[in-house]
Amino acid sequence: MYDVKRLRGEFPVLSTCIYLDSASTSQTPRRAVEAMCAYFYEYAANHGRGSHHLARRTTTEFERTREVLARFLGVGPETLVFVRNTTEAINLVAAGLAWERGDEVVTTALEHHANLLPWMNLEKRGVRTVVVPHHGGRIDPADVGSALTERTRLVAVTHMTNVLGTVQPVEEVADLAHERDVPVLLDAAQSVGHIPVDVGKFDFVAIPGHKGLLGPQGTGVLYAADLSLLSPCCFGGGIVEEVTLGGFSLLPPPARFEAGTPNIPGVIGLGAAIGLVEELGVENIHRHEATLAGLAHDGLFALPGVEVYSPRGSPVISFSVRGMSPHACAAELDRRRGICVRSGFHCAQPLAASLHPEGTVRASLGCYTTEEEVRTFVGTVEEIANDHEQLGSILDL
Numbered sequence: 312m313y314d315v316k317r318l319r320g321e322f323p324v325l326s327t328c329i330y331l332d333s334a335s336t337s338q339t340p341r342r343a344v345e346a347m348c349a350y351f352y353e354y355a356a357n358h359g360r361g362s363h364h365l366a367r368r369t370t371t372e373f374e375r376t377r378e379v380l381a382r383f384l385g386v387g388p389e390t391l392v393f394v395r396n397t398t399e400a401i402n403l404v405a406a407g408l409a410w411e412r413g414d415e416v417v418t419t420a421l422e423h424h425a426n427l428l429p430w431m432n433l434e435k436r437g438v439r440t441v442v443v444p445h446h447g448g449r450i451d452p453a454d455v456g457s458a459l460t461e462r463t464r465l466v467a468v469t470h471m472t473n474v475l476g477t478v479q480p481v482e483e484v485a486d487l488a489h490e491r492d493v494p495v496l497l498d499a500a501q502s503v504g505h506i507p508v509d510v511g512k513f514d515f516v517a518i519p520g521h522k523g524l525l526g527p528q529g530t531g532v533l534y535a536a537d538l539s540l541l542s543p544c545c546f547g548g549g550i551v552e553e554v555t556l557g558g559f560s561l562l563p564p565p566a567r568f569e570a571g572t573p574n575i576p577g578v579i580g581l582g583a584a585i586g587l588v589e590e591l592g593v594e595n596i597h598r599h600e601a602t603l604a605g606l607a608h609d610g611l612f613a614l615p616g617v618e619v620y621s622p623r624g625s626p627v628i629s630f631s632v633r634g635m636s637p638h639a640c641a642a643e644l645d646r647r648r649g650i651c652v653r654s655g656f657h658c659a660q661p662l663a664a665s666l667h668p669e670g671t672v673r674a675s676l677g678c679y680t681t682e683e684e685v686r687t688f689v690g691t692v693e694e695i696a697n698d699h700e701q702l703g704s705i706l707d708l
């Protein structure tokens with residue numbers, strides 16, 4: 312039984328607002344905050360660099376999160392590199408693969424800038440970005456198949472878009488690419504923790520710690536089936552076996568990709584947060600979010616003057632109030648009922664601008680969202696749309 316009322320005890324901030332911006336970043340549960348406090352109050356030290364007892368405990372707790380994450384994702388801990396966020400995970404692949412002039416990356420018109428700009432930026436190294444179209448928010452694997460050429464070095468695709476919440480047929484895409492020996496990078500920013508993800512199906516998976524996994528900001532992870540395909544792009548302490556003035560030898564992966572002091576408290580907090588996601592169960596979270604998403608969609612869809620862009624059941628709901636700027640609508644939702652939503656292009660301008668020239672209002676649900684919150688949200692959009700229409704007719708007089 313999914314007990315959302317009890318779950319909300321883990322998130323004190325939720326008693327102060329209606330938080331519908333989880334696609335951007337999630338709220339952090341009490342147990343993760345407490346784990347971070349314990350680090351600071353009881354044993355803060357650097358990771359892997361000391362023999363004193365604080366450093367030993369820090370290293371143990373930090374590495375425990377790698378184990379927790381590995382178990383959660385169903386992969387080996389040696390395949391996981393801690394990074395700051397999804398963006399850094401994708402950039403690590405873009406910077407770390409051995410590109411040659413004329414290589415091609417196949418991606419889609421649905422992508423967040425994080426899964427578009429790193430590839431476009433390779434143009435200066437002679438790498439071409441090939442963008443496959445979408446059809447109403449979904450890509451057709453056949454389009455990806457026809458975009459593959461002898462020069463394709465990577466397919467980089469989102470699992471769930473952060474504008475429409477549509478889930479892409481990424482396993483079929485992976486099968487097609489793998490038939491041609493092309494590795495696949497999955498941008499799982501919106502899927503991990505919200506829907507089941509078969510991480511081992513892909514060559515690289517970029518995962519935020521601070522969204523569906525409920526961890527603190529500044530945490531993320533790159534999964535790579537074979538980290539030897541990548542060269543590190545950040546050098547310094549913590550990644551070397553031996554250094555002389557004539558050269559250095561690197562530690563095996565994943566350590567060689569984690570130069571410098573990492574976000575130790577964040578990673579420790581992430582480990583605790585994943586414990587909560589495991590307790591809830593991803594299937595149950597998905598069911599809960601999909602039910603509320605259906606309710607929100609039906610409510611908004613019935614409102615005259617409101618255009619809904621996301622399909623029914625998607626936990627990321629993009630919409631607009633006709634004739635009203637998305638920013639004005641988002642500000643009104645906040646002013647009237649403390650409802651926190653996003654507005655604009657959502658860092659996915661090609662897709663969001665194709666829906667509305669100023670982008671959309673986006674309400675995104677989390678494991679802690681309640682039915683009551685969804686009803687208040689829909690009711691407030693209705694008020695705003697009515698007031699906007701009345702104002703419009705007064706101005707027309």
Ligand code: PLP
Pocket residue numbers: 334335395396397398399423425426469471472473498500501519531
């Ligand atoms: N990819 C998608 C689909 C996203 O939704 C986001 C953020 O919202 C990102 C990438 C970037 O994530 P991060 O902020 O963790 O770098």
